[in-house]
Amino acid sequence: MKKIFAACSLIAWICLFNVSPQALSQGPADIPIQSSGEGIGRLAEYNVVWNSPSKDYNGSMPIGNGDIALNAWVEESGDLLFYIAKTDSWDDNGRLVKVGRVRISLNPKPKAQLVAFRQALQLLDATMSVRYGEGDSAVNLKLWVDANLPVIQVEVESRQPIEAVASIEMWRTSRYQLPTIEVSDVMLDRSNEKTGQHALTIVEPDTILEKQPNRIGWYHYNSKSVGPEICAKIQGVQGFGRPDPLLHRTFGAVVTADKPERIDDKNLRSTSSGRHVFNIYVLTKHPAKPQEWLRAVNEMMKDIGQQPLKARRQAHELWWRGFWDRSWIHVTAGAGSSVGSGSGSVAGKEAGPSADDTFIVSRAYALQRFINACAGRGRYPIKFNGSLFTVPYQGRPGDADYRQWGPGYWWQNTRLPYISACASGDFDLMQPLFRMYGQDLMPFFRYRTRLYLKHDGVYIPECIYFWGDVFSETYGWEPFEQRSDKLQASGWHKWEWVSGPELVFMMLDRYEYTLEEAFLREMALPAAHEVLTFFDQHYPTDANGTMVMHPAQAVETWWNCTNPMPELAGLHAVTERLLALPERLTTAEQRAFWSRLRKKLPALPTREVDGKTVLAPAAKFEDKKNIENPELYAVFPFRLIAIGRPNIEWGREALERRLDKGDFGWRQDDIFMAYLGLSDAAKQNISSRAKNVNKESRFPAFWGPNYDWIPDQDHGGVLLKTLQAMLMQTDGKKIYLFPAWPKDWNAEFKLHAPYQTVIRATIEKGKVTRLDVQPESRRKDVVLFPEK
Numbered sequence: 069m070k071k072i073f074a075a076c077s078l079i080a081w082i083c084l085f086n087v088s089p090q091a092l093s094q095g096p097a098d099i100p101i102q103s104s105g106e107g108i109g110r111l112a113e114y115n116v117v118w119n120s121p122s123k124d125y126n127g128s129m130p131i132g133n134g135d136i137a138l139n140a141w142v143e144e145s146g147d148l149l150f151y152i153a154k155t156d157s158w159d160d161n162g163r164l165v166k167v168g169r170v171r172i173s174l175n176p177k178p179k180a181q182l183v184a185f186r187q188a189l190q191l192l193d194a195t196m197s198v199r200y201g202e203g204d205s206a207v208n209l210k211l212w213v214d215a216n217l218p219v220i221q222v223e224v225e226s227r228q229p230i231e232a233v234a235s236i237e238m239w240r241t242s243r244y245q246l247p248t249i250e251v252s253d254v255m256l257d258r259s260n261e262k263t264g265q266h267a268l269t270i271v272e273p274d275t276i277l278e279k280q281p282n283r284i285g286w287y288h289y290n291s292k293s294v295g296p297e298i299c300a301k302i303q304g305v306q307g308f309g310r311p312d313p314l315l316h317r318t319f320g321a322v323v324t325a326d327k328p329e330r331i332d333d334k335n336l337r338s339t340s341s342g343r344h345v346f347n348i349y350v351l352t353k354h355p356a357k358p359q360e361w362l363r364a365v366n367e368m369m370k371d372i373g374q375q376p377l378k379a380r381r382q383a384h385e386l387w388w389r390g391f392w393d394r395s396w397i398h399v400t401a402g403a404g405s406s407v408g409s410g411s412g413s414v415a416g417k418e419a420g421p422s423a424d425d426t427f428i429v430s431r432a433y434a435l436q437r438f439i440n441a442c443a444g445r446g447r448y449p450i451k452f453n454g455s456l457f458t459v460p461y462q463g464r465p466g467d468a469d470y471r472q473w474g475p476g477y478w479w480q481n482t483r484l485p486y487i488s489a490c491a492s493g494d495f496d497l498m499q500p501l502f503r504m505y506g507q508d509l510m511p512f513f514r515y516r517t518r519l520y521l522k523h524d525g526v527y528i529p530e531c532i533y534f535w536g537d538v539f540s541e542t543y544g545w546e547p548f549e550q551r552s553d554k555l556q557a558s559g560w561h562k563w564e565w566v567s568g569p570e571l572v573f574m575m576l577d578r579y580e581y582t583l584e585e586a587f588l589r590e591m592a593l594p595a596a597h598e599v600l601t602f603f604d605q606h607y608p609t610d611a612n613g614t615m616v617m618h619p620a621q622a623v624e625t626w627w628n629c630t631n632p633m634p635e636l637a638g639l640h641a642v643t644e645r646l647l648a649l650p651e652r653l654t655t656a657e658q659r660a661f662w663s664r665l666r667k668k669l670p671a672l673p674t675r676e677v678d679g680k681t682v683l684a685p686a687a688k689f690e691d692k693k694n695i696e697n698p699e700l701y702a703v704f705p706f707r708l709i710a711i712g713r714p715n716i717e718w719g720r721e722a723l724e725r726r727l728d729k730g731d732f733g734w735r736q737d738d739i740f741m742a743y744l745g746l747s748d749a750a751k752q753n754i755s756s757r758a759k760n761v762n763k764e765s766r767f768p769a770f771w772g773p774n775y776d777w778i779p780d781q782d783h784g785g786v787l788l789k790t791l792q793a794m795l796m797q798t799d800g801k802k803i804y805l806f807p808a809w810p811k812d813w814n815a816e817f818k819l820h821a822p823y824q825t826v827i828r829a830t831i832e833k834g835k836v837t838r839l840d841v842q843p844e845s846r847r848k849d850v851v852l853f854p855e856k
């Protein structure tokens with residue numbers, strides 16, 4: 069939270085009411101075991117259907133395959149347009165930019181306003197389908213990104229023979245200076261009163277492929293690298309050997325057609341026919357000079373071309389059906405439930421007559437999970453500030469590369485799209501997060517910790533570029549060798565080190581759900597060792613042998629702290645879970661270390677208010693700078709004060725007395741309410757959150773800008789986790805069902821639980837009518853709410 073696939077080869081792609089103590093003892097023994105039905109069959113209810121074309125990119129729909137994503141729309145002229153984005157298209161300034169934009173035009177064009185228009189995002193097969201015209205003038209278009217291969221497909225069918233033309237539309241056509249730079253842009257230097265920049269930020273142009281036979285294409289080649297070298301020098305880490313992550317990175321696309329006729333370098337005609345197929349192959353290769361990139365594209369096109377389109381389409385549909393069958397949540401209004409905002413609201417526009425709160429929440433859940441899947445299987449983690457779906461904004465109408473807050477990763481923001489993945493069964497979507505933080509950058513984190521702090525272990529800064537260095541603005545521009553304090557200059561994150569415990573806690577979640585011992589052994593336990601070693605060696609102990617965490621801060625909100633809640637709760641939670649692992653998976657030395665560290669941890673900080681014990685941000689805290697609620701990190705993410713745990717009232721009192729409130733953006737109030745069993749409050753917050761759509765966006769799950777940017781992935785990430793936690797929470801082997809579910813909402817769901825467990829259940833009018841626990845042996849661990 070803030071104040072204010074490597075080069076994709078073919079092989080890589082294949083390869084809430086309050087809870088009573090009595091309710092905790094209630095078991096599900098008298099609920100019949102039966103399937104809740106094919107919940108995937110209801111998915112079509114959330115398809116987004118429009119009956120008119122869009123005026124511009126603000127009317128775009130998102131589709132993608134996890135690595136390549138599109139913002140697509142149909143103009144009033146009948147032309148289909150789409151921006152192409154990719155998870156690894158980092159330019160020479162370290163900015164995650166669009167690959168480009170393509171237009172598909174038909175000839176002859178419609179003579180008048182489009183009639184009988186229908187555009188639909190079909191969630192089940194991740195396809196945008198469009199039809200317009202009547203009789204012999206009817207046209208059908210289909211747009212999809214192959215779920216298994218790096219290729220975009222455009223299919224056009226018509227009653228009468230027509231021509232179709234694919235055109236490249238560029239905006240990076242010449243070198244220009246970036247008019248403004250953001251917080252995490254490499255060259256930001258606020259100490260420079262004249263320009264605000266350490267040096268100019270120059271955007272380099274794309275290059276059109278010239279005179280290609282029967283195809284067109286373009287690429288962006290990083291002939292220079294701005295950031296890694298200067299960051300390394302200023303931050304003193306030149307001694308860590310690593311390749312430049314930007315230099316010679318090349319990304320772009322090639323467009324082909326079944327019946328191609330090259331018009332010029334930017335336009336490719338598919339000759340007159342009743343059916344046209346365009347293929348847009350997208351590739352990033354690093355390091356690679358343009359000719360190496362082109363050879364790789366040619367090889368990729370040859371390999372993909374050997375597979376029939378029909379077979380690829382079947383495999384595509386199979387992947388998406390499997391994705392949707394992993395999990396689902398459907399909410400409907402129960403008896404006495406008030407109808408929400410209705411179809412006339414912003415969130416309900418074009419949603420149909422059933423757009424009450426429950427429909428809006430259910431649709432928001434499905435669409436946000438779809439957006440995660442469209443952008444979450446690539447080489448790098450999801451960007452919280454827009455993901456791959458940014459479009460031009462008012463200040464720079466021709467520039468689709470802009471995103472507020474810039475190219476960097478803030479851990480507190482980056483984690484939020486991932487916190488719901490385990491319960492959804494979307495373990496593959498977690499890989500980019502774990503790969504970057506827990507694998508690729510871990511040796512560098514270790515090197516930097518030793519260099520700066522002279523001891524072992526790893527601290528993970530809140531704000532980093534994808535190659536691991538701290539933001540230039542955050543670290544400051546004073547050279548490393550001139551500093552007595554080698555840590556970053558900015559106080560906003562100087563002592564904020566909860567990233568490490570949170571990363572390990574999420575890894576332990578993934579292991580607990582999947583029981584994949586290789587993941588535990590090769591990633592989770594090594595990461596845990598580094599993170600815990602850092603805290604063990606960094607902070608001293610007092611005369612009683614108790615750790616004293618100072619200097620410290622409680623996220624960005626409270627500075628000058630001692631024993632902050634976020635880090636302390638994280639260390640308690642992580643050591644508890646590590647010590648609960650089967651002994652055969654750990655060593656005696658590891659367990660001894662975890663036990664020793666756990667014994668010297670101070671208790672969770674609390675304070676007394678009006679005679680009641682309340683969770684506190686830290687044992688000592690002052691200097692409030694931001695608007696987070698760090699005292700509630702014991703509730704979430706670390707789940708020490710929650711359903712089934714002692715002292716839940718401490719959390720409820722802290723929630724009631726929190727200084728800052730909200731149901732939008734990265735605010736976690738909704739999740740806190742769910743984990744504290746406050747059903748009515750969670751219902752109110754999540755309903756409001758699901759309606760908070762960007763007023764300029766036509767798509768009903770493009771949130772924001774809120775604190776971040778459009779579409780705000782933190783906003784959607786909190787929504788997913790809240791709805792899941794209202795329905796199901798877990799603690800070790802315990803599974804709590806409906807712990808924060810409102811009496812006037814019905815639900816049907818399929819979710820994953822730890823120990824390779826899948827739960828299907830239905831609640832109607834406050835009564836659990838269906839329950840299926842797989843494997844059956846886990847049924848004894850289920851605790852049902854409400855109390856019967």
